[in-house]
Amino acid sequence: MQRKPLFLVLAMAVLLITACGRNDQSSGLAVPKDAAIVVHLNTPSLSAKLSWQEIKQTNWFKEMYEKADDSLAKKLMDDPANSGINTDMDLVYFMKRNGQNGYIAFEGLLKDPAAFEAFTKKISDNASSSKSGDINIVASHHGVATWMGNRFVFLADAPFGRMGKYYAPPMSDSDSLGQNENAPPAGYPTDSLVKFAKEIYELKGDNNLENDRKYASLLKEKGDVHFWMNAEPMYGDMLSGALSMMKFSTLLQGNISTATVSFDNGKISASSRSYYNSELAKVYEKYRMKNLDADALSRIPSQNIVGVFTMNYPPEGLKEFLKVIGVDGFVNGFLGQNGYSMDEFVKANKGDVLFSVSDFEVKPQTAPVPSEGGGPSNYERKEPSMKVLFGVSINDKPAFDKLIGVAKGKLGDMQGPRISYELNDKWFAAGTSEEQVKQFVHGGGPGNKQPFIARLTGHPAGFYLDIQKVLKPLEASTGDSSSRVALNESLRFWEDVVATGGELKDGAILGNFEVNLVDKNTNSLKQLNQYADRMAATRKRGF
Numbered sequence: 001m002q003r004k005p006l007f008l009v010l011a012m013a014v015l016l017i018t019a020c021g022r023n024d025q026s027s028g029l030a031v032p033k034d035a036a037i038v039v040h041l042n043t044p045s046l047s048a049k050l051s052w053q054e055i056k057q058t059n060w061f062k063e064m065y066e067k068a069d070d071s072l073a074k075k076l077m078d079d080p081a082n083s084g085i086n087t088d089m090d091l092v093y094f095m096k097r098n099g100q101n102g103y104i105a106f107e108g109l110l111k112d113p114a115a116f117e118a119f120t121k122k123i124s125d126n127a128s129s130s131k132s133g134d135i136n137i138v139a140s141h142h143g144v145a146t147w148m149g150n151r152f153v154f155l156a157d158a159p160f161g162r163m164g165k166y167y168a169p170p171m172s173d174s175d176s177l178g179q180n181e182n183a184p185p186a187g188y189p190t191d192s193l194v195k196f197a198k199e200i201y202e203l204k205g206d207n208n209l210e211n212d213r214k215y216a217s218l219l220k221e222k223g224d225v226h227f228w229m230n231a232e233p234m235y236g237d238m239l240s241g242a243l244s245m246m247k248f249s250t251l252l253q254g255n256i257s258t259a260t261v262s263f264d265n266g267k268i269s270a271s272s273r274s275y276y277n278s279e280l281a282k283v284y285e286k287y288r289m290k291n292l293d294a295d296a297l298s299r300i301p302s303q304n305i306v307g308v309f310t311m312n313y314p315p316e317g318l319k320e321f322l323k324v325i326g327v328d329g330f331v332n333g334f335l336g337q338n339g340y341s342m343d344e345f346v347k348a349n350k351g352d353v354l355f356s357v358s359d360f361e362v363k364p365q366t367a368p369v370p371s372e373g374g375g376p377s378n379y380e381r382k383e384p385s386m387k388v389l390f391g392v393s394i395n396d397k398p399a400f401d402k403l404i405g406v407a408k409g410k411l412g413d414m415q416g417p418r419i420s421y422e423l424n425d426k427w428f429a430a431g432t433s434e435e436q437v438k439q440f441v442h443g444g445g446p447g448n449k450q451p452f453i454a455r456l457t458g459h460p461a462g463f464y465l466d467i468q469k470v471l472k473p474l475e476a477s478t479g480d481s482s483s484r485v486a487l488n489e490s491l492r493f494w495e496d497v498v499a500t501g502g503e504l505k506d507g508a509i510l511g512n513f514e515v516n517l518v519d520k521n522t523n524s525l526k527q528l529n530q531y532a533d534r535m536a537a538t539r540k541r542g543f
Contacts, residue, residue: 034233084116223260266520287317289460301439303360311461352393362477460502
């Protein structure tokens, strides 16, 4: 059997290790404080919602098992715990950047070190093991597997500075950690990865992310998967040239985003927190976003709304935000060239923004086709059709009228879809339907009190997508049998998406995200497994 690269095997392990059992004991896995991305898997919780035995019953798994021609592969597919990894305990994946280079790591606890050694040797083309102090090592061309006592850490090179470029030849061990900044970045050799592994095993105190208050708070949140992203080590060295002369780095310093994902009954839910440095935090605290206006959403003149994005922002806060990141002079200069200013923009706008898509359908369209030796013939094709609406609230109409004049002057006679617009003292709207635009602005619509409005209001920002209203028109217009079966399966599975956020609490901006499913009585992880199996069976039948 052809050997897979070590890092691909590890990625597969992250997805597949979901064996049965629960254990509420903390794993105490160490993560460097400056890790760019961390994914923490609550394996016991995931296992309780979807057991390995359930995965083994799927048709796609049985097909993979039949095709496996390696005894180790079948042994692992029988039970991932045969790898020696303790699948009853939490697992952590993280990425750390070192200049233009970096590495990815996957760590956890061991149940059987001897089985783990055999497993790592097998996936590394029967490589031999070695030791560096108390650390056991199995190395391959793609990375290293290390273990010490009951802990293991897999490491592989991560080319942060080589995105979209060809790999350069690996550096020698002597210059890998002190490379020339102007030289093409190259991969870390084995002894460098072992050095990093040793640092992970020895992490203590403030150097260990687990001792960070925000990260510790994240892990305490009830959920199945925890995400952590630190923007500064992830993107910090990308702000060079003209950007470095501004203050874009303010967007990265102290910018930490966290999320907790749960596979609940009938939905996949996520709660997020975004932390910022003190300079940005002062702006967000002083200029807090207000809750959405339910009346604005009710103005959308359609009973067939597919999707909506809406938010309420403080225009004064936007002006201050531009100052903080150092682009206020650039923006004012651009507006000044057109006889406008940021102060006039603030005066013109009240802060409500709305974008909606409605009345989605697929209509037959007749198009002429030239033919030789005769008149043109026609053919029928199916084209999607929808109504798009954009609206903003007005604070000062004369200032807004001037803004419209500037925009019309810049756009000129640009060719494109016909857009209608309308405004009064309170609202401006533009869209693809002139009737819908007029009704929105003048409040002459049907008073559309749809249920999703209550799910968005009470928050400064909201998003709604009715997946059923996207899929049903496609189903009716699909002639291909395989596509129709797949759409039917999707209609049985997906319902809608709702996201809200913008509240400021305890120094963080909060967010919530839900993907709702049709079946409300079964946990979503189990449903995803069943849905994937049905979709795989559809492809296998070759409709």
